[in-house]
Amino acid sequence: MVTSFLTNILAKLTAIIAGTSIQPVRYPSSVMPADIIVDFIVVGSGSAGSVVAGRLSEVPEWDVLVLEAGGQPPAFAKIPGLNFGAEFPNSSYTYEYKTPPQKYSSKFRINQAVEYTRGKVIGGTGTINQMMHHRGNPQDYGNWAAQGNPGWDYETVLKYFKKSEDYQGPLKSRDAPFRGFGGPLGVEKIPWMPPAGRVAIAAGEEMGLREVDYNTDTNIGSSVFQLAIKNRERMSSADAFLLPGLRRRNLKLQTNSQVIEIILNADNKAIGVKYVHNHKVKRAFAQREVIISAGAADSPKLLMLSGIGPKEHLEKLGIKSRVNLPGVGQNYQDHVMVYGISWTIHPNVSSSIFSRIGIKAMLNYKERRSGPLASPLGVCALYHLNIGSPQEPHVPDTQINMGCALEGQDYGLMALSGYQQSVRDYYRPVFGRDGFSMIPMLARPKSVGSITLRSRNPLDPPIVDPNCLSHPDDLSLMIKAAKASRKLGNAKAFRRALGAEPFRDPIPDCAHFEFESDDYWRCFVVGMSTVTAHMTGTCKMAPDSDPMAVVTPRLNVRGVKNLRVIDASIMPSITSGNTNAPTVMIAERAADLIKEDYGKI
Template sequence: MPVSGNGVVASSVAALTAGLIVPVLRLLLNKAEFPQYEPSGPLAPQYDFIVVGGGTAGCVVASRLSEVGGWRVLLVEAGPKPPPETYVPGISLAASALSHYSLDWDYTYVPQKNALKNYVDQTGVLQLGRVLGGTAAINGMIYSRGNRRDYDHWQALGNPGWDYLSVLPYFVKSEDYRGHSLGETEAYHGRGGPLAVTPGVAGPLTRAFLQGGLEMGYPVLDSNGPQQIGFTATSYTIRDGVRCSTAECYLKPASSRPNLHVLDSATVLQILFDDTKRAVGVKIEDNGKVVSVASLREVIVSAGVVASPKLLMLSGVGPRQHLQQNKIRVVADVPGVGQNLQDHIGVYGLSWTINKGSTPSLLERITPSSFKQYLTNRQGPLSTPPESVSAWVKISQEGDPQWTDAQIFLFPVTWALDKGLFTPRAFGVDRKVSLHCRQRPHPLLHSHTGAIL
């Protein structure tokens, strides 16, 4: 991200500090002995399936395909295997800010004229994980399926099988809900699936927030059940004190299968097509060498909302005029590739003081004793994220009254969490704004709408 003046110094100091802290943190957490991925051996010249992108979806696809013993499956991920700090829920936000320098694609939006005025050059950061597990390996681990009407709308647009009642069985099958019975919404959840979902601890902040919702006439409900509008406690993708991304719960257990090859830290440069426009392989850059690998059945592009259309266009699939402008041979003129990207709109910075002791501060959570407890039995403050809670509401008057259009997300930290050292750089915020926030009392509440950490 382009910065000027003191911003360059601050960014350099943050990068240098992260470079000193991260190795120490990883050395300490190596004692936790997290399960390792099985080595895959040398790259073969051909596979039945090639899955491009080892993010949330790609890890599931590669794992499920490899269940068929006769199919050879290659998964290619541009980023590395998850480092130790990404496994620990209690330092997930700190780890995300630190890992921004190595586990994120570091994409930014084009400068905005009428928005992002507290951001450097009015340019926002698009956070996308560059690591096995994708963004789910570095995010806040909140488990949220979305609104059922979104799925029904996707089917109405011409995507059969994407309606809510068709996808619900897969949510149930994949889930390992680890809380008490959910009563009337129990049928909407699964137990024993690969993806662990653990309810958060309902502390003072959660109880006060939910009570506030009741006083305003909103129900307290399970937002992953049949209805979403209301106030809800948070569930996390955590198993026994460890982050449970799809890399951990799908890919890692499958990595011992002899027919699954997991190639990390390698970039797919191009999809290869034959004369009939059928995808027959990929071109990969691995350890400085470019190699071509053939696919006997399919190439599955699962590289995320930015990398997937980018790869398709680099391979000649996309809007003809755009490809020709960039001197790319047109394989297929598909105007929709690269269009209609939509992101959450977040309103940050709404902060309130709370009574001292209502929630532990970051320094109270990250102590030598908490590290010792976590390393010993995966329990203690580091085994859970800081307390958070959400409300799903309908702001506009148009459309379905049960189709939510905003989320109010309550979290017990602000931009001043690290005194302006890492957070501004990670989120693209002007450091002067962060330093101004630093003058406010601590701890603070931080609420924003529409953005899910």
């Protein structure tokens, strides 16, 4: 049913797109000759790889080659309201990674497992995500520096956040020093919200949360989301950095090229890569460096396939260990969130999924670049709170995302997919109803998981185990976050404007506990928790003294010459917000580090 529904929507959408000014972005892609030699090879054209490649190609005498496993993005990816593009029945755009059964979370999901969708397309996951632009909190970067990573403090990284950004939203004078203008990446406040979202700020004020720009030096408060968009169209890193760079002669992109091994010489120097293109294994060589920007799942996977990682794990799979780095694939951190804390509202005061992506919405977007399709489907506002960390009162430990739709509003087609039948039955009475939800997310989780190899076959997906809520402090904080979410949604502003009514019946699997008691919320949290797919930390940046260090503060892989990892995997600790903007910043900073190392700055 889901496939049929989405296929029909895609068919209608294709017809609409044909008459709009949106044209499919075609990235110039070349087929490289066998054993080509360049200065730099960048593996991956995602949120980090596109930035690195674009910036390195600014040096005219450097030849840069980007190898991307996926192909050209679909035209509909440019439309913000179709951010659920990963759900379309075309796996050529995505990787689907399924976790093992989770021990501490996701109890109400089928097989207690979670699916990760990652972009397999030019632009990577930045081509299919919700476009949220969130830098995190300044203290995140102070912590990175304090862990022995000089040059990653907030004052330094702020320059790179600003360098990337072309902010087009409203601005208060006190916030202006923190924003960037004229950079490659467009950033705007969410341009359209249903009525539920328009009440969000007033509801926050009622709870004592003032409106803030969370991409400045403060987070605590209420906000509408900021997006990586320009002219009401998605703007991925590939759009902002790679496409302009490809106009230069010294930057080349080859698509449909799955890198399967880093070529190391006898001195453990990275000299190139092996990759699969048109069903053939080919090679490319780098005179200066190989740069891995494949993401927090696939960067450690590629290192391990190349003999760089935990020796015991590699040898167990028959992979010769070249460099024993126990930290590769470890320190995996992800934000955990809880679905299902919901309210119904008066009929016809919100927007169902069908009206948001229907023909009327498509025509509105086509003719005026306005309406529901100008904004991502899903969350629209957010609240940053500190509810369990009194030692750092100005740093949020919880982010509550407001979903301007009810879990059952789409009749169970997407939002409830993956959940057990008992959960679907619980929401069935409100299928098709208008409503909203509060989705608490731990901003600074303590739980860690791992990425390990499934086999030595490079085409097998890795084993992705987030291990969410394994740290008892995370579960305790999430219970508080669930209660805070309920308090927010019960604000008088929502009731007065929308007739908001909370669910008053317990979810069946937790009905044996007193409704909304701590024991009830503990059961609810463990059952309805899942990951945000903010994958980080698996190639940890740390000093020599840390036995789990994978890369240096200049992002060189330890024990290997001429090899760097540049993406979200290098984060020593996850940032307290959506991770795409920090990933762009990491790549901006890394490009300058490389230029410094070769005397180009």
